[in-house]
Amino acid sequence: MTARASALRPLIAAMPKGGYPLTAVEIERTHGVGNVRMLHLNESPLPPSPKAIAAIAAGAATVNRYPEAASATLAAALAARTGVQPDCMMFGVGSDELLHFCCAATLDAGDGGVLPEPSFPRYKVSTRLMGGVIQPAKLRADGANDPDALLAAIDDRTRLMFVCNPNNPSGGLLGAAELQHLIAGVPDRVLLVLDEAYWEFGMAAGGVDSLPLLRARTGPWVVLRTFSKAYALAGIRVGYALCSSPEVAGTLAKFKNTFSVTNLAYEAALAALEDQAHLTALVGGARAELARLDQGLRALGLSPLPTAANFISADIARPVAPVIEALKAEGILIRDWREPGYETFIRITAGTAEDTDAVLAALRTVLTRNETAG
Ligand SMILES: Cc1ncc(COP(=O)(O)O)c(C=O)c1O
Structure with a gap:
């Protein structure tokens, strides 16, 4: 050589x-x-909850210390809301970082990542960074991800599938039956990643909670959500992954720098979560x-x-x-x-x-x- x-x-x-x-x-x-x-x-045009702002201000005096590696308090609060246990959860510097970890955790060179197109550009960038093969699936005319096109794009190389719901940049949303059909069709050897960065808006627009549907799946899955959008905390950088098992969460966590998410971010997220x-x-x-x-x-x-x-x-x-x-x-x-x-x-x-x-x-x-x- x-x-x-x-x-x-x-x-x-x-x-x-x-x-x-x-x-x-x-x-x-x-x-x-x-x-x-x-x-x-x-981004949100308006500031986050005053409680989140107060939490950031209160935390400022403690930044001489490294942050917690993972916030047990925030994890417990999210567990109470989602039913996903803290050991199946993981935090990142925005969900951006977490979707990159999903690629890093699944793709060897030449492996396939199925993704909607057009969608969030990071799916392609991170897939390429791993030497992965992009397996695109065109959106439906209404701008939602196309479950049948996504399923049809799977081949022997596929290890990862991104679903963006609601989809960025189109805004299209999949309903329960369509999501169920999609989830049922993804083989167990593929990590199914539902990017729900706009989940809170999707729910207000008549969307469904994907977690009960995903729990019916035997293969691995990850739901990515963020405090950047509906919680108006884009600048503090905190997102989270809800995973099908401690094994999936633990694998993603191997890529995380120990102190990447700051305590200010954890505290702000917790305060924002509590101000519904x-x-x-x-x-x-x-x-x-x-x-x-x-x-x-x-x-x-x-x-x-x-x-x-x-x-x-x-x-x-x-x-x-x-x-x-x-x-x-x-x-x-x-x-x-x-x-x-x-x-x-x-x-x-x-x-x-x-x-x-x-x-x-x-x-x-x-x-x-x-x-x-x-
Ligand atoms: C679909 C989607 N996923 C993930 C992200 C990343 O968001 P963040 O890293 O701020 O959590 C964005 C940001 O615009 C997005 O549109």
């Missing part, structure tokens, strides 16, 4: 370097606008703004996809880059789908009522201007 010339692994070196999402500070600097409207990352009234208000607020966005986009002649998350997507039937740039110039950030076949799709996060007014007004101007220009 010839020695490798480069210190860097060729597989990794050949991968494109992902960029970082735009920040408000950058837009203020490059476009000279203030009050940037951040509608591109599916705040959660309900945030979810309700997002749903109200999505209804207004849906209506406003329809008034512009568009047909937004049905959404069960905290964002809404639509095909604007023209290249999105100039539209995104025009909005950026007004200090409004929205997201393109960036997926072959979906070059004309945009995604807008539910913001405040003022954000909704501003993004609809800006879109009206830019879409009309484009039309007039031919």
Whole structure:
């Protein structure tokens, strides 16, 4: 075997370097606008529970100490809510990290990862980082994951399947019967990962709790949830994995840096979890703004996809880059789908009522201007 010339692994070196999402500070600097409207990352436009803020403030004086490796208190609180025992649970620096661990735990080079497409880009990135083979399954026309397409994508190489419910960037949601059908069809040699980053919004939109359905499965499974979205704690970085067995949780935990999740994050998550009234208000607020966005986009002649998350997507039937740039110039950030076949799709996060007014007004101007220009 010839020695490798480069210190860097060729597989990794050949991968494109992902960029970082735009920040408000950058837009203020490059476009000279203030009050940037951040509608591109599916964050909460409003702060977390005051109890979470107080917990972070109270924890600040103790950061001379390393955090707990895993918060027994948060695990107990989640166990009480989900029925999943703490030894089947694992915390991560956002659910982002945990889905990467799912790839690391299952994929040797050449193994297959079935994933919805378009969906959360990290599934593909993490699969590639392991040298895994991407086995994509197109979404249904309504933007939900397609259970039959996902099942059809499984072959002998498959070790992992991601399901994103509700799906990002489309917002589509699978119902109980469809989920059940999907869960029943995945072989036991495949780790079934349900990414439920938008679960609380999905439940408010009529979704079902997947846990009782998953418990009927004999093969391994993981449900990923996060405090970043409905609990408005994106900046503190804490997500959790609910696993089918201590063995699955323990395997994921092998990839975790001992002190990765901070005590501030654990304390904030616990306080946020205990303030369900705040959660309900945030979810309700997002749903109200999505209804207004849906209506406003329809008034512009568009047909937004049905959404069960905290964002809404639509095909604007023209290249999105100039539209995104025009909005950026007004200090409004929205997201393109960036997926072959979906070059004309945009995604807008539910913001405040003022954000909704501003993004609809800006879109009206830019879409009309484009039309007039031919
Ligand atoms: C579908 C999906 N999964 C996972 C994540 C990661 O979220 P976090 O790492 O903040 O928990 C996101 C973030 O946007 C997402 O959209």
